[in-house]
Amino acid sequence: MADVPNDASTTDHDVDWPVGRVAERVGVPAATLRTWDRRYGIGPSLRTGGGHRRYTEEDVRRVRVMARFIGRGVPALTAARIASAMDSERLRIEVPNASAQTAGEDAATALQGTSFDTGHDSTVLDGPIAEISSAAIALHAQTLTSLYRKTLRERDLVSAWTDVFSPALRLIGEQWGEGALGVESEHLASELLVAELRAIIHAARPPHPRRSVLLAGADDEQHYLPLLALQAELARQGLSAAYLGPRLPTRALGDLITRRQPDAVFLWASMERPDAEPLWHTLATATGPLDVVLGGPGWPNTLPRVADGVKVTRVSDLAAAARALQHLPEAPG
Ligand code: B12
Structure with missing residues (x-):
């Protein structure tokens, strides 16, 4: 092997x-690096004649990615799968200069910045959440379905979701945003999750609708x-709702409101809505009574003025959405 040079002068080859x-x-x-090599295959691609480990620059990049994900609280096995799945090009994007940062800095940066905030019960991070993501990375359909x-x-639907x-x-x-998956x-x-949710809806077969409730994805x-x-x-709670799918054009929604006069409409938006949101005009001219329930991070925080008799509510979780559509009061606390 060549003399070990200064990091700064290192090239990949x-x-x-x-x-x-x-x-x-x-x-x-x-010792940890040896364990990562033995247990997860995150190690050197070369050995000397005497069997000593020799890491290439690409191997070092992969080790850094592994360390970075562990620093974010991702379990080692998942971190290893993410790191293994990256090809040379992806690794260069993730770690442009293999010698620029220490893993400690990587971990610290990760913890300050976009952490994997589960938003809820963080104790399950080592359990099904990580397992689902690992199974997705490994494209193990059967494992995903079993999970x-x-x-x-083990949980009711609201907690499971x-x-x-x-x-x-x-x-x-x-992980998709970072190119790790x-x-x-x-x-x-x-x-596969769609299939499980549809099976629940099908099995519940709620009785004839007590309220006329429409569920749809916003325009686009x-x-x-x-x-x-x-x-x-809702089906589990005995309420049948008409599922109109994603991308319901606002004009079609406006026509439906006029013709069908539903009791309530739930609209989902993950993507940020445009400033000139066409829905506001529709709701300003609609005839109530009508409950409009908006869910998802795409909706703005400030809601517009709408027609008398039209009530617009923004909800932030599944339980609150179900309550609003059932016309139930907010849960205490
Ligand atoms: C699965 C998925 C897809 C699938 C959707 C399949 C399907 N059947 O729905 C497909 C592949 C189609 C897809 C497409 C795209 N996707 Co996508 N996708 C996702 C993913 C992984 C999950 C989506 C989801 O169901 N989220 C719902 C819950 C789990 O997440 P959430 O909204 O953040 O939850 C918060 C609240 O809404 C609330 N909440 C949770 N559940 C519920 C339930 C109810 C009823 C309520 C009221 C509240 C609530 O709690 C959370 C905490 O605040 C997300 C990741 C993510 N963070 O969501 C990306 C994500 C939403 N997608 C993203 C992107 C960029 C896209 C595409 C533009 C990609 C592309 N280039 O084509 C397109 C979208 C095109 C479009 N115009 O809509 C980005 C959006 C970034 C943004 N907001 O600008 C995300 C965040 C991924 C990312 N990290 O960048 N996607």
Whole structure:
């Protein structure tokens, strides 16, 4: 092996690093690096004739990605799967200069910045949330389905969605945003969850509607899992609601309100709504009584003036959405 040069002069091809030097560069003990190699295959691609580990710059980048995700609270196995799934190009994007930061800095940056905030019961981070994301990364459809079913057996639907599925989806979204997971993993995880939610809706077969409730995605909004979660929870509570799917054109919604006069409409938006939101005009000219319930991070915080008899409410979770559509008072506290 060549003499170990200054980090600054390193290119990707001229040096292979012994484990001790990688430990110094990355800020992870050599013993831990050996464990990552043995247990997760995150290690050197080369060995000397005497069997000593030699890390290439790409190996060092992969180790840094692993350290970074662990620093964010992602379990080691998941972190290893994320790091293993990255090709050379992705690793260069993630870690442009393999010697620029220590792992400790990576972890600190991660913790200050976009942490994997599950929003709810953080004690489950090591459990089903991480397992769902790992199964999605590994494209293990059967494991995903078993995890979804197990969660639904162990928790009621609101808790399954709020404390497990929703944080798992957000983690998957974060990993997709960082390039740690491909869109195919996101599709697989969401499609299989759609199937489970539809099965619940089908099995519940709620009786004839007591109220006329419509559920739809806003104009141009492709995300619809929360609509199905809501339809399933309403069905479980005995209320049937008409699911109109994602991307309902506002003009069609306006026509429906005029012709059908529903009691309530729930509209989901994950994506930020445009400043000139066409829905506001529709609601300013609609004839009530009508409850409009808005859910999802895409809606603005300030709601517009609407016609008399039209009540617009913004809700922030599944339970609140179900209550608002059932016309039930807010839960105390
Ligand atoms: C699955 C998924 C998809 C699937 C959707 C499939 C389906 N059947 O719905 C597909 C592949 C189609 C998709 C497409 C796209 N997606 Co997408 N997707 C997701 C993912 C992983 C989950 C979506 C979801 O169901 N979220 C619902 C819950 C889990 O998340 P949440 O809204 O943050 O939850 C908060 C609240 O809303 C509330 N809450 C949770 N559940 C419920 C339920 C109810 C009833 C209520 C009231 C509240 C509530 O609690 C949370 C805490 O505040 C998210 C990640 C994420 N963070 O959501 C990305 C995400 C929403 N997608 C994103 C993007 C960018 C896209 C695309 C533009 C990608 C592209 N380039 O084509 C397109 C969208 C095009 C469009 N015009 O709509 C971004 C949006 C960023 C933004 N806001 O600008 C996200 C956040 C990923 C990311 N990290 O960047 N996506």
